[in-house]
């Protein structure tokens with residue numbers, strides 16, 4: 001028991017590093033992803049294709065490979081610390097994952113609302129900032145949290161470049177104490193805990209979106225279509241975990 | 249420089265892990281989905297608990313635990329096997345959802361209709377329910393299989409000699425890291441992009457309700 | 464109805480519109496006098512929505528001219544000599560079938576937003592005006608709710624208030640009650656009746672025959688993108704000469 005407690009205390013700094021890594025990756029990834037989402041909705045074909053290519057590359061590469069690419073590849077050009085490498089690699093990966101979410105949310109602003117905004121003489125810029133942006137910020141939050149979960153779990157890959165995040169810390173405690181399993185299981189428990197917390201936030205955010213976007217005609221139809229998905233999530237709620245959705 | 253022959257060898261191991269984990273996850277996901285579709289709250293809880301743990305822990309942590317932490321005989325000794333089991337566990341949670349979503353997508357009226365013409369359970373399942381449910385399952389399962397393929401890269405960390413393992417070692421002995429890792433990435437893209445296209449195609453067809461499976 | 468003081472509020476000439484090679488509007492003309500109320504009826508797909516959307520340039524006509532209060536706002540070359548399309552839209556209000564409230568904004572913000580952004584009113588001015596309008600349409604207690612928390616009838620009344628806040632010269636309505644539960648329609652129709660009695664110039668696509676009989680001065684019957692009949696509402700809605708219109712009106716009134 002004492003060993004468990006001691007190990008937990010020793011794991012906390014590792015957990016903190018993992019959380020920081022996830023936070024900076026998300027902070028880098030979301031604005032990039034939003035920019036990509038705008039580009040994917042742009043009328044310029046060239047811009048759309050360049051963006052699609054970049055997004056497909058970083059969505060199709062395993063995150064570990066992107067991490068190696070940045071950590072070992074960019075070192076030829078600039079010296080990167082592990083933390084910086086993680087920030088760049090997972091920031092770009094997060095951006096690629098969120099781009100599709102932003103693209104879809106921007107495209108999902110009901111056409112009628114844009115027309116209504118035009119009919120009361122709002123300019124294009126005003127429509128983007130006052131109608132489209134709030135809508136996107138609202139509806140994109142739950143799936144973005146879903147991506148944030150993936151990013152957080154992904155920080156465990158930094159173990160592979162020797163970072164002292166949660167998994168790396170657990171592994172080295174195990175090596176020093178000659179008890180490998182317990183520290184790893186405790187680390188797993190901490191991952192489970194943080195993941196569940198984020199999943200719970202995702203559910204709260206989802207409810208908020210449902211409340212905010214209420215009862216438009218096309219919503220009712222969309223809701224009916226989502227019945228299956230909601231059923232799935234309802235079961236997960238028993239355990240406080242929504243499925244981490246991955247957009248193909 | 250990367251050697252094409254080695255890339256092919258690595259690819260072969262990657263594919264073994266991918267398909268192996270697909271099989272393991274299918275075997276695990278079917279009972280999990282069944283548990284979660286029963287009316288018994290205890291069984292549902294067990295199913296949900298499995299899914300929660302399977303995806304609440306990062307795939308790399310699963311692999312490290314299985315390979316370094318546990319003593320599961322040959323599984324904990326052979327990196328490829330440890331990767332197949334670990335990634336199979338993770339994917340079983342997602343695949344379980346695909347299966348449930350597929351079964352849930354068949355309206356109750358279909359089962360009632362089958363019952364009304366006195367089909368037995370077996371025929372109802374195989375001739376009425378599954379032909380409608382399978383396309384729905386496949387659409388999301390295909391999407392999850394992309395994630396699974398990308399996760400096979402993690403197996404390199406426990407020493408499975410797949411694509412990334414090979415590139416990593418080549419870089420250690422002097423190959424250009426940018427070029428090597430990028431080339432390997434393209435090999436992944438050669439799989440993820442087409443599978444993604446298929447998944448999206450299936451998904452739009454399923455939504456439109458135009459996929460019909462012969463039976 | 465003849466207009467005593469000069470130019471019509473809205474004058475559309477020969478409005479044509481095609482989608483692809485499908486001709487939807489085949490040259491529709493109408494003069495709407497100040498304070499006049501015109502009901503547009505006709506079978507589904509006859510081009511009613513398209514026509515009304517052309518009047519505030521949500522659809523750009525392929526041909527035709529538009530005048531507001533005698534002033535050319537769309538000339539034969541399809542140019543808008545007035546500063547921009549936006550200035551036309553400030554003067555012509557639109558109420559949509561599906562309300563189209565801004566879902567991320569409260570009722571009050573829905574009504575205030577364009578007052579500030581398009582008309583340049585201050586926050587205080589616009590809030591005061593919005594509150595006054597929302598009270599007028601019977602939504603005093605719902606000002607801080609979002610569209611999702613309101614019934615269809617309530618949403619449509621917010622939408623009407625949003626349009627009124629622009630102080631438009633003409634308001635266009637596109638089937639304002641057909642997406643609303645029957646028992647909620649009456650409150651929207653009441654607001655529209657009050658507007659009509661207050662002298663607002665209105666063009667409304669509607670299939671509420673009783674309402675149209677009361678509120679409309681003239682009725683325009685559209686079929687296949689053309690005006691099949693145009694005349695006083697009493698005559699067209701109670702005793703149409705044209706057999707097709709008679710059947711249409713009878714069906715809407717529930718008379719077999």
Ligand SMILES: Nc1ncnc2c1ncn2[C@@H]1O[C@H](COP(=O)(O)OP(=O)(O)O)[C@@H](O)[C@H]1O
Pocket residue numbers: 482487505506507508509510511512513514
């Ligand atoms: N944006 C569009 N693109 C192509 N066809 C359209 C578009 N809008 C309307 N139409 C077609 O124009 C015809 C008239 O539509 P509409 O004006 O909505 O009729 P109504 O309002 O009288 O029912 C319909 O056949 C419709 O399919």
Ligand SMILES: [Mg+2]
Pocket residue numbers: 511512513638
């Ligand atoms: Mg219409």
